[in-house]
Amino acid sequence: MKNRRLGRNGPLVSAIGLGCMGMSEFYVADRDERESIATVHRALELGLNLLDTADAYGPHSNEELLGKALAGRREQAFLASKFGLLRDPQDPQRRGVSGRPEYVRQSIEGSLKRLNTDYLDLYYQHRIDPEVPIEETIGAMAELVQQGKVRYLGLSEVAPETLERAHRVHPISAVQSEYSLWTRDPEENGVLATCRQLGIAFVPYSPLGRGFLTGTLKSPEDFAADDYRRFSPRFQGDNFAKNLQLVSQVEQLAADKGVLASQLALAWVLAQGEDLLPIPGTKRRSYLEQNVAALDVQLSAAEIATLDAIFPPQAAAGERYAAESMAMLTR
Numbered sequence: 073m074k075n076r077r078l079g080r081n082g083p084l085v086s087a088i089g090l091g092c093m094g095m096s097e098f099y100v101a102d103r104d105e106r107e108s109i110a111t112v113h114r115a116l117e118l119g120l121n122l123l124d125t126a127d128a129y130g131p132h133s134n135e136e137l138l139g140k141a142l143a144g145r146r147e148q149a150f151l152a153s154k155f156g157l158l159r160d161p162q163d164p165q166r167r168g169v170s171g172r173p174e175y176v177r178q179s180i181e182g183s184l185k186r187l188n189t190d191y192l193d194l195y196y197q198h199r200i201d202p203e204v205p206i207e208e209t210i211g212a213m214a215e216l217v218q219q220g221k222v223r224y225l226g227l228s229e230v231a232p233e234t235l236e237r238a239h240r241v242h243p244i245s246a247v248q249s250e251y252s253l254w255t256r257d258p259e260e261n262g263v264l265a266t267c268r269q270l271g272i273a274f275v276p277y278s279p280l281g282r283g284f285l286t287g288t289l290k291s292p293e294d295f296a297a298d299d300y301r302r303f304s305p306r307f308q309g310d311n312f313a314k315n316l317q318l319v320s321q322v323e324q325l326a327a328d329k330g331v332l333a334s335q336l337a338l339a340w341v342l343a344q345g346e347d348l349l350p351i352p353g354t355k356r357r358s359y360l361e362q363n364v365a366a367l368d369v370q371l372s373a374a375e376i377a378t379l380d381a382i383f384p385p386q387a388a389a390g391e392r393y394a395a396e397s398m399a400m401l402t403r
């Protein structure tokens with residue numbers, strides 16, 4: 073397994089991680105706990121140790137599943153979880169936030185219990201709470217480091233100025249934001265540049281465009297009624313059709329090169345810099361193995377330029393989240 077550093081002076085972790093979210097929620101097709109657990113075990117066997125979950129996934133059941141999968145194997149993993157994105161049991165699409173210090177202290181206890189461990193390697197604030205100064209939230213997270221409950225701190229979908237303020241309170245090791253061929257916001261909003269300036273690792277989530285960039289999704293009607301993607305503008309109606317035209321060009325390029333579209337999409341992310349640690353999500357061993365093999369796909373400058381030309385910033389039709397969730401980004 074190729075390794076990369078979690079930030080300029082951070083520990084070595086696998087260059088590609090495993091997003092575990094879809095094992096419990098959002099991507100409905102073929103969910104199967106046994107295959108999910110086998111996928112986590114196969115990842116560890118391959119030396120892929122960067123595992124990503126959050127208390128909000130399920131909610132809670134994804135951490136429980138990982139807790140089960142990691143029984144007797146905890147030390148092999150570099151385990152990341154998140155707090156601060158609140159779910160509404162009455163409405164799965166609604167989201168709230170909390171960065172209150174007492175909420176941080178309470179959340180870690182729940183995550184440790186469900187994950188069946190006494191420490192997390194990486195703990196992210198999932199979304200910034202505009203009502204609580206970031207210094208207060210990070211102050212509470214830093215106490216968790218002092219208590220040995222957490223090793224490294226991270227933030228997700230944070231704005232550059234907030235990141236700088238946070239980093240002054242306690243070193244931030246990783247920033248996780250959506251980044252892929254069809255979501256190039258971090259290049260444009262200054263987040264990637266700020267991470268580089270401060271020596272912070274950048275962890276692209278949904279690097280396969282929630283499955284779209286693999287070329288295997290052909291119609292929005294194929295999703296189950298409660299699949300998350302039905303609620304994302306990019307996966308709806310005309311937007312889906314327009315985006316499919318772009319992806320078909322990626323598929324063609326992949327076919328010419330003798331690799332999969334998914335591997336091309338991941339190789340493009342990996343080629344953006346040694347400081348990027350993408351975490352493609354899957355609940356199947358077969359996809360996991362294809363995704364790990366993307367580490368061996370070398371792209372020439374000409375191929376990168378072709379991909380950049382297919383998917384320049386803002387090329388995707390439709391926003392990546394519905395309006396309420398869009399408003400919670402980059403704060």
Ligand SMILES: NC(=O)c1ccc[n+]([C@@H]2O[C@H](COP(=O)([O-])OP(=O)(O)OC[C@H]3O[C@@H](n4cnc5c(N)ncnc54)[C@H](OP(=O)(O)O)[C@@H]3O)[C@@H](O)[C@H]2O)c1
Pocket residue numbers: 090091092093094099101102124125198228229248249276277278279280281282283284286288334351352353354355356358359360362363
């Ligand atoms: N911080 C945040 O706010 C945030 C938000 C979203 C996600 N995340 C994290 O990022 C992780 C990854 O993102 P994601 O899961 O949303 O999206 P993703 O990695 O872009 O795509 C996942 C989807 O692609 C499919 N897939 C994976 N590998 C494939 C392959 N080789 N061929 C064909 N299809 C393939 C998966 O199918 P199957 O499910 O059928 O395997 C799943 O439907 C999540 O698991 C989660 O841990 C974080």
